[in-house]
Amino acid sequence: MKKIGFIDYYLDEWHANQYPGWIREASGGTMEVAFAHAIKDKEHGLTNREWCVNHGVAWCDTIEEVIAQSDYLIVLSPDNPEQHEALAELPLASGKPTYMDKTFAPDRAAALRLFERAAKHQTALYSSSALRYAAEYAEVERAGIRVISSLGPGAFENYSIHQIEPVVALMGTDAKRVMFVGTETAPTLLIEFGGGRQATIQQPGAGCPFMMAVNYDSGACRVLQPASDYFQSFIRDLVTFFETGQSTVQPDETIAIMTIIEYGLIAAKQPYQWMELPEDR
Template identity: 60%
Template sequence: MRKIGFIDYYLDEWHAEKYPEWIDTASGGNMKVTSAYGMIDSPNGRNNAQWCKDKGIELRSTIEEVIQESDYLIVLSPDNPEFHKELSQLPLRSGKPTYIDKTFAPDRETATQLFELAREYGTPLYSSSALRFASEYIEIERSGIETICSVGSGSFNNYSIHQIEPIVSLMGTEATRVMYIGTKLSPALLIEFSNGRQATINHFGPECPFTLTLNYESGQAKIVKPESNFFGSFIDRMIQFFESGEPVVDPAETIAIITIIEYGLKAAQTPHQWIELPS
């Protein structure tokens, strides 16, 4: 059995709650989360000790202990990516395959630094939104996409990655500029890609499912709604990554995604004005 270690800001959160069972089931019991570290106790839930007791996972007081006892590492903190740089310093020096949860980094500079650190120490690394792996998205014809309109729920800060990640996987990394076109209640961002291609992301209420509408150079249009078990596919890819040490997502795509999010937040300060993206 291969051992996985959790490194988190605090452990009582949705991803940490779900991943252990999903990984155990998907790997046929060949991989298990066996140890965990939390920087702080949850401000609104169980403390780290109680969470570990409930999950049957050993709580460790340092990141070093988790790394030493694990074959593979998962840095979580999905809602607090500002802590990913601090939490990842030792994992990315370990040489052990490391998955860093969405959102990978708070800005382009940090994202680049994390990949550079992993390369320096030969540590396999990747990150992704689970929605990238929805079978409906994977099956989309990529050639000739001119426009994408994406809708979904949640705040821009935490959930824009679930719309931007599929868009970049479909349209590539050559985003050139962004414009904020939303309101306070319904954030929205216009993204321009090379050759005049465009995509929009739109955030609505919690009852709004993730959906893509695509238009092709041919004039053909299609609507795609992810209804497959994309979390199951996501966990399968994570297991493949741990086994092979081969990242599932190109770092250039992850950096492009983080760049769009960072500059999208900047664009929100000056709506309806283009903000150029760094190349």
């Protein structure tokens, strides 16, 4: 039985609650979340030790203890990416395959540092939004995509990743510039890729489902709304990553996604103006 260690900001959060059962099932019982450490207890929630008792996971007093006893590592803190660099400092020097939950980093510079540290210590590192693994997106023909119009719920800061990740997976990493064209209640980001290709990321409100329209050079249009269990597809990919040490998501994709998010937040303060993206990615 391979042991997985959780490293989190606080453990009483949705991803930490779901992953142990999903991983056990997807691995056929060959992997289990066995150890955990977190920095603080969740306000108005379970303490970290209570969470461990409820999930049958051993509490560790330090990150070092988690690393020493685990075969694989998961750095969580999905809604606090600003914590990832500190939480990942030791895991990325461990040489043990490490998954870092979305959103990978608060900005492009931090993303580059994280991958550089992992490479320096030969630590396999991987991150992704689960939406990348929607079967509906996987079936999309990538050649000839001209425009993608994407819709989804949530706030730009922590939910745009779920739209931007599939867009970059489909259109590539050569995003050139971004422009904010939305409102405070309905953020909209225009992304220009090489060759004049474009994507829009719009968040009309909480009730909006994830969906996208894909337009091709031929004039054809395909409308997609994920209905598949993309979380289970993601977890199966995660299990394979742990088994092989090979990620299906390349670092340049993750860095491009973090760059778009960072500059999208800047662009929101200067609407209807193009923001050029760094080219040295």
